[in-house]
Amino acid sequence: MQKKFSKILSGILVLVGFIIIGSILIWSPVCKNMMELASGNMSHMRCYYTGQASILLSIVLIVAGIESFLTNSRKPWTFITIGIMFLVVTFGSKLGIGVCMKETMRCNITATWIRIGGIVTMICGLISLFKEEEKEIIKINIAS
Numbered sequence: 091m092q093k094k095f096s097k098i099l100s101g102i103l104v105l106v107g108f109i110i111i112g113s114i115l116i117w118s119p120v121c122k123n124m125m126e127l128a129s130g131n132m133s134h135m136r137c138y139y140t141g142q143a144s145i146l147l148s149i150v151l152i153v154a155g156i157e158s159f160l161t162n163s164r165k166p167w168t169f170i171t172i173g174i175m176f177l178v179v180t181f182g183s184k185l186g187i188g189v190c191m192k193e194t195m196r197c198n199i200t201a202t203w204i205r206i207g208g209i210v211t212m213i214c215g216l217i218s219l220f221k222e223e224e225k226e227i228i229k230i231n232i233a234s
Contacts, residue, residue, distance in 0.1 A: 099218055100156070101155070101159065104155040106210050107207075113203035113204065114203075114204075120195065120197045121138060137190050140201070149203045179210075
């Protein structure tokens with residue numbers, strides 16, 4: 091039962107990673123427009139960088155989920171998951187890189203997808219952290 095539970099959590103993490111990437115690239119893409127700086131140079135908007143960073147961290151999450159699924163281990167990725175998704179959740183806020191200030195921009199919808207994925211992932215990581223491991227009983231035979 092424990093291995094099945096671990097595989098379910100790993101599958102959820104991989105799915106969330108793909109959902110975050112899909113939201114950024116497909117159904118709710120971030121702005122790719124450039125803005126002109128006071129110096130005359132052109133630069134991407136903040137939401138573009140939030141999207142790029144979220145994609146990279148989601149790829150790490152997917153790899154960690156696949157590794158956990160294949161090895162039936164959940165301890166290495168539990169802390170990675172919590173840390174990565176804490177970063178992803180804060181990217182769309184004033185604590186992180188942020189998104190466009192206008193509420194009507196599509197990148198605010200993308201930030202919502204990122205936050206939801208981050209919250210689900212952090213919940214999975216916390217469940218994995220506090221779920222008791224099955225303890226194996228090792229019998230030692232002492233020959234007298």
